[in-house]
Amino acid sequence: MDLADAVEKTWSLNVNGDAVSVAANEDLSLLMALRQDLNLKGTRVGCAQGNCGACTVLLDGRPIQSCTTPISVVADRNIVTVEGLNRDGAPGRLQRLFLDEQAAQCGYCINGILMTVTGLLDRSPPADRREIVATLDERHLCRCGAQGRILRAIDRAMTGQPGSAS
Numbered sequence: 001m002d003l004a005d006a007v008e009k010t011w012s013l014n015v016n017g018d019a020v021s022v023a024a025n026e027d028l029s030l031l032m033a034l035r036q037d038l039n040l041k042g043t044r045v046g047c048a049q050g051n052c053g054a055c056t057v058l059l060d061g062r063p064i065q066s067c068t069t070p071i072s073v074v075a076d077r078n079i080v081t082v083e084g085l086n087r088d089g090a091p092g093r094l095q096r097l098f099l100d101e102q103a104a105q106c107g108y109c110i111n112g113i114l115m116t117v118t119g120l121l122d123r124s125p126p127a128d129r130r131e132i133v134a135t136l137d138e139r140h141l142c143r144c145g146a147q148g149r150i151l152r153a154i155d156r157a158m159t160g161q162p163g164s165a166s
């Protein structure tokens, strides 16, 4: 390794509305920065190769895979993790709908799916059902077969229904 590669810099990020800084080599993945440096463990480690979607977060409102995104790319940009979906310390609306529909089995894939769906629905104009299904199909693995319940929760989100689970 070149000595220059090992030099840490301090990176400024905005995570869930908070200005934070991380001292790291420029190649550190956003996933590891979130989990190890910022103690935000809701962003999951799956394949770590950009294939499973478990590590998805929002970058300036768009879903990205944090395992293949170096911290140098996200400096001074806005990141939202699953923790940022909470409202007043409780699950946000989409999370409540997933809870209502029991839209998980092991749950490992769910935080990433929540972030992708949030990004697609909060977009202007929001994605339609076909795009959401195609995006989940392309970018997310759910090995438990919870897709039917996940789609029921998403359908309720698209029709504006409130979630009731606490």
Ligand code: FES
Residues within 6 Å of the ligand: 044, 045, 046, 047, 048, 049, 050, 051, 052, 053, 054, 055, 056, 065, 066, 067, 068
């Ligand atoms: S852990 Fe990032 S895509 Fe699988």
Ligand code: FES
Residues within 6 Å of the ligand: 104, 105, 106, 107, 108, 109, 110, 141, 142, 143, 144, 145, 146
């Ligand atoms: S609920 Fe287990 S991988 Fe999706």
